[in-house]
Amino acid sequence: MATLAAVIASTHHPFYYRASTAPPEERPPFADAWVAKILAFRETLTRARPDVLVMVGSDHFHQLWLDNMPQFLVGKAPFYDANFYNEEREFGLPRMTLRGNEDLSAHILRGGLDEGFDLAFSNELRIDHSVTCPIITLRPQADLPIVPIYTNIFAPPLPQPWRFVELGRAIRRLVESWPSDLRVAVIGTGHLSLELGGPRQFGPHGPDPEFDRRAVEWIATGDIERALSEVSLDSLWNPGNATHGFMDFMLMMGVAGDGAKADHVDTLDLFHTMEAYFTWYPEGVPA
Amino acid sequence: MSKYLLNKFLYTVDRDPDLVERYREDPSGTVTWWESTMANTILNCHTGESSTWLTFSPPERDALTSHDYVRLFELGAHPFLTLTLFIAMFERDYPEPLAFQKEYGRRLSHFSLPYPDIST
Numbered sequence: 212m213a214t215l216a217a218v219i220a221s222t223h224h225p226f227y228y229r230a231s232t233a234p235p236e237e238r239p240p241f242a243d244a245w246v247a248k249i250l251a252f253r254e255t256l257t258r259a260r261p262d263v264l265v266m267v268g269s270d271h272f273h274q275l276w277l278d279n280m281p282q283f284l285v286g287k288a289p290f291y292d293a294n295f296y297n298e299e300r301e302f303g304l305p306r307m308t309l310r311g312n313e314d315l316s317a318h319i320l321r322g323g324l325d326e327g328f329d330l331a332f333s334n335e336l337r338i339d340h341s342v343t344c345p346i347i348t349l350r351p352q353a354d355l356p357i358v359p360i361y362t363n364i365f366a367p368p369l370p371q372p373w374r375f376v377e378l379g380r381a382i383r384r385l386v387e388s389w390p391s392d393l394r395v396a397v398i399g400t401g402h403l404s405l406e407l408g409g410p411r412q413f414g415p416h417g418p419d420p421e422f423d424r425r426a427v428e429w430i431a432t433g434d435i436e437r438a439l440s441e442v443s444l445d446s447l448w449n450p451g452n453a454t455h456g457f458m459d460f461m462l463m464m465g466v467a468g469d470g471a472k473a474d475h476v477d478t479l480d481l482f483h484t485m486e487a488y489f490t491w492y493p494e495g496v497p498a
Numbered sequence: 499m500s501k502y503l504l505n506k507f508l509y510t511v512d513r514d515p516d517l518v519e520r521y522r523e524d525p526s527g528t529v530t531w532w533e534s535t536m537a538n539t540i541l542n543c544h545t546g547e548s549s550t551w552l553t554f555s556p557p558e559r560d561a562l563t564s565h566d567y568v569r570l571f572e573l574g575a576h577p578f579l580t581l582t583l584f585i586a587m588f589e590r591d592y593p594e595p596l597a598f599q600k601e602y603g604r605r606l607s608h609f610s611l612p613y614p615d616i617s618t
Contacts, residue, residue, distance in 0.1 A: 271578065272509055272576070272578065272579060273513075276509065276541055276542065277502055277505060277506070277618055278540060278541055278542055278543075279542045295513070296513060296515065297512055297513060297582060297586065300515075300586060301582065301585060301586065365578070366576070366618070367616065367617040367618075368617065406603075407577055407578050407581055408571065408576075408577025408578055408579075408580050408581035408602075409571070409577055409603070409606060409609070409613060410603050410604075410606035410607045410608075410609050411603065412581070412599060412602070412603045413596055413599040413600050413603055414603075448611060448612060448613070449611060452577060452613055453577075453578070482596075
């Protein structure tokens with residue numbers, strides 16, 4: 212069976228690419244500290260020697276639209292083109308093409324359906340910055356095949372937080388039951404407190420630093436029970452109007468497991484949002 | 499009231515570079531044209547098929563025609579769509595990075611929780 216080589220959860224900040232590649236005179240003052248944290252984070256994936264990446268993210272009204280909106284969708288395609296005109300325009304993100312692993316996609320779809328998740332699928336999926344930001348931070352050579360999994364954290368009505376946790380647990384079971392000798396890393400990105408298009412946007416830090424502090428603690432200690440008891444679809448509006456992206460972190464807590472302490476925890480307090488980076492090694496820390 | 503149609507306008511304009519410029523320069527003409535020719539296009543469907551029933555309410559039409567993002571927020575347009583499109587149109591007019599985004603937030607500062615419902 213396949214090996215779950217690493218479980219990785221982080222925020223996805225579309226400004227990182229530009230901040231880290233700009234010429235020195237245009238680099239923002241926080242860029243060097245940010246790059247140092249990302250390089251340390253990247254090393255946690257490199258050390259796991261993955262062969263395949265399962266990438267959990269959320270389309271931002273790019274390919275998925277309100278006339279046909281899936282709650283959970285698995286890509287099954289040999290290739291995934293990536294990034295869209297408006298991401299190029301606003302964030303300077305490059306166009307990319309990533310390979311897929313259709314065998315693992317098929318295994319997750321079949322097994323997920325059989326476990327009671329009515330997963331949607333796509334055979335032609337253009338992925339956006341929720342998946343490409345972690346490729347850029349964690350595997351910039353973009354050389355590994357992926358299985359993209361999209362969640363709806365964006366267009367109400369949304370699935371309940373516990374459902375994200377359950378899907379994360381199912382993804383772990385399915386990766387570990389995949390008949391393959393390959394090493395799989397599951398990587399998911401979401402948000403801590405975040406406001407977009409509302410009165411609290413683009414402040415000197417995230418809109419709710421206290422929520423961020425508690426959320427980092429839940430994730431780092433694998434405290435799923437506490438997270439589920441303190442978070443609801445209604446309560447997530449309070450830390451910021453885009454904070455439902457935290458449910459992708461909850462999904463990743465489900466992958467990592469109850470009480471699983473992260474082997475790598477790091478944060479960076481930026482303007483607008485707090486960045487957070489977590490890695491778990493289910494098989495033990497690689498030598 | 500059709501939050502869905504408001505969002506559809508923002509979504510279809512935002513993904514088309516020519517329409518972004520056209521809406522910036524001629525909001526009234528663009529909204530009139532879009533509502534009469536594009537509003538009933540089913541985006542994920544065979545071409546040639548269309549809907550028959552989608553129109554803006556007068557306040558929605560006015561908010562789009564006047565580039566009034568505060569009013570769009572109040573009407574429940576999806577904040578991500580509004581923000582993204584308005585950054586594309588107006589960030590360039592501000593000399594400092596993020597100056598437009600910060601002004602955008604300040605102009606919404608009279609809203610408190612719960613914000614207008616964005617469910618569609």
